[in-house]
Amino acid sequence: VELPTQEQMMMDDVMNNNCMVKMVLSCVMGGVLGAGMGIFFGAFEPMQPGEEKLGVMQTLRNYGRQSLSKSWSYAKGFAAFGALYSGSECVIEQTRAKHDIYNSAYAGCFTGGVMARSGGKEGMAMGCATMAALSVCMDRFMDIH
Amino acid sequence: MSVNVGKLSAEEKEKMYSAATTEMEYRVELFNKMVGSCYEKCIDKKFKDGDLNVGENSCVDRCTSKYWQTVGIVGQMLGAADQAAMQQGR
Numbered sequence: 001v002e003l004p005t006q007e008q009m010m011m012d013d014v015m016n017n018n019c020m021v022k023m024v025l026s027c028v029m030g031g032v033l034g035a036g037m038g039i040f041f042g043a044f045e046p047m048q049p050g051e052e053k054l055g056v057m058q059t060l061r062n063y064g065r066q067s068l069s070k071s072w073s074y075a076k077g078f079a080a081f082g083a084l085y086s087g088s089e090c091v092i093e094q095t096r097a098k099h100d101i102y103n104s105a106y107a108g109c110f111t112g113g114v115m116a117r118s119g120g121k122e123g124m125a126m127g128c129a130t131m132a133a134l135s136v137c138m139d140r141f142m143d144i145h
Numbered sequence: 146m147s148v149n150v151g152k153l154s155a156e157e158k159e160k161m162y163s164a165a166t167t168e169m170e171y172r173v174e175l176f177n178k179m180v181g182s183c184y185e186k187c188i189d190k191k192f193k194d195g196d197l198n199v200g201e202n203s204c205v206d207r208c209t210s211k212y213w214q215t216v217g218i219v220g221q222m223l224g225a226a227d228q229a230a231m232q233q234g235r
């Protein structure tokens with residue numbers, strides 16, 4: 001075990017303590033995850049009824065087009081979710097200067113509220129409560145706190 | 146403090162070295178106290194992870210900044226009190 005050098009401390013500062021970097025990373029990872037899920041779930045959609053006998057290539061092309069649009073919409077949703085959650089958790093934790101479970105709860109509430117903003121006041125409250133509970137459960141499960 | 150040490154007499158050298166030693170001791174004491182109190186106040190003792198997380202980092206930042214400002218203010222007050230005592234003593 002040795003003291004961290006100046007370089008290591010600066011690198012650590014940029015990667016782990018910088019809220020913008022964390023937000024961008026979560027956004028990208030959320031986008032990738034959403035794309036993967038879209039391609040996976042695209043296989044389960046019922047195909048548009050077309051001519052009876054489509055060749056293999058044609059079927060694959062239809063599937064590709066459909067799952068691409070689906071994965072794009074999933075990717076946007078997950079990227080927004082990841083960016084919101086990670087950014088708000090980082091900012092809240094820096095402001096409170098404490099490390100406990102309430103950071104996840106507040107960040108989850110903020111994310112849920114923003115993602116459900118088209119549902120009016122009740123929708124936002126429901127979204128806030130649900131996301132806060134979900135993020136607290138996930139953090140407990142992953143044993144971070 | 147850029148005095149040419151060779152030109153002083155033995156007595157003055159002795160005084161300077163002892164003053165520098167005392168100053169060094171005070172500084173080391175200040176550093177140790179600062180680190181100790183900010184560690185006690187800011188770091189969660191459960192040690193689930195080896196790296197400082199964001200909350201602890203900003204807590205330590207703020208703790209050291211406040212400690213340093215306190216040191217400055219108290220030092221100023223002590224200096225003023227000393228000066229006043231010296232003025233009165235004259």
